[in-house]
Amino acid sequence: MEAKSDVGIILMNLGSPDSTAVPDVKRYLNEFLMDKRVIDYPYLFRLLLIRGIIVPRRAPKSAEAYQSIWWEDGSPLIVLTKQLQNAVQHDLQMPVEIAMRYGNPSQEYAYERLLAQNPGLKEVVLLPLYPHYAMSSYETAVEHAKAVHKKKGYNFKLTIIPPYYDQPDYINALAESMRPYVEQDFDHLLFSYHGVPERHIRKGDITGKHCLQVDDCCHVASPAHEFCYRHQVHITSELVAEKLKIPREKWSVSFQSRLGREEWLKPYTAAKLEELPKQGVKRLLVSCPAFVSDCLETLEEIAVEGKHSFIKSGGDSFTMIPCLNVHPLWVQAVVKWLGTSQS
Incomplete structure (x- = not known):
């Protein structure tokens, strides 16, 4: 389908290390755990705890865990989010990008991709892939998306889909x-x-x-x-x-x-x-x-x-039981919400 020029979609998930190598896992864990909405201790104490104790001990074990579930195409979470992106894109006349709260692709990258495709972009609809509201998941994703939007001074409107735990x-x-x-x-x-x-x-x-x-x-x-x-x-x-x-x-x-x-x-x-x-x-x-x-x-x-x-x-x-991933009814629900969310 031909994409509209004034509305874009971003599907936002948690994120994943770029690879199973310990340095990549360490970089990811530092970004994730230093988030004040994940571990909400005072900054200096959080810095010492995360970078001095938790990440050095946790990164090698986490790297092994990631290695045990890593797919040929990469991180399962990233691969599955891309599959959802493709499935949703198939049924929408708007460009669809993905962003991760931590790691890649970043929120800024997703915004810039939409602008590159649609210089006249007027609105971006953000769907956080978290059904429930939590400070360390939905809230941090939304606030991060807002902060990047404000910092970069984008002219397009940002519309955010609310939690859908009971929809x-x-x-x-x-x-x-x-x-x-x-x-x-x-x-x-x-x-x-x-x-x-x-x-x-x-x-x-x-x-x-x-x-x-x-x-x-x-x-x-x-x-x-x-x-x-x-x-x-x-x-x-x-x-x-x-x-x-x-x-x-x-x-x-x-x-x-x-x-x-x-x-x-x-x-x-x-x-x-x-x-x-x-x-x-x-x-x-x-x-x-x-x-x-x-x-x-x-x-x-x-x-x-x-x-x-x-x-x-x-x-x-x-x-x-597998997560929703790209179940047809889930794709249908996402397409419905995004198709009716524009102001």
Whole structure:
């Protein structure tokens, strides 16, 4: 299709190292972990902690992990995001670019690519590929996109798609992508979401008195829910389970990828994978809806390490359900949102 000259699209994902080499992984981790919305300690303390302790210790291990899941074409997350870009581009009359919050291609690169194709660009529509609002994911992506836009003095308008954790098109796509797996015999479905520190949840509470302070806070109406990751992931899980008609006793929610010793959202996925076999769960399905593209956290942390832990603890079968990636209903939902988002 011939592209319009005045509107462009950017699909924004988390990012990945340029390669599995330790220096590239170290560079990526430094950028990622030094983000004040990821580790929100004072700058000097964060600098000493990240560059002096965490990254030097973590980079070699992370490089090995990336090597174990790296594809011939490169990082799975980058490859899958490009595939989504191509699928969306096929159905839209607007140019589509991708950007990563950390690493390449950068936000500025994506803006410049759109301008090169469309000198008369009037609007860029940004879709953060994070269904849920969290300070360390959706918020940092959006604020970074805004900051680059302002710093470069671009004349085009920036329009941002809000979180879509409860949007019918997203829920339908997620549920249908999972349906072939839940139609098989299984004992339990675990929704494993990327974890965040409890401090982040309290910090994002615009009321200052609701999140993690009120009993069953995620199900008690509050303005805080607009920015509450914990609330939003529970809603996603409930809506998907309802659509798939999975009884409440056959599914649960947990949180993975904990970093450091402070309290993060619980229950922890690692602990659940050890506990479930002891509770009679022998056939487990795991879905990771915080991610729309498979990546290190799904392909290695869950599909390899998580499976090993579950089987070692007495489980019989473990299946990680792939992320949405380029599922036709997901592509259809993205095209619909982008096609109707222009002002």
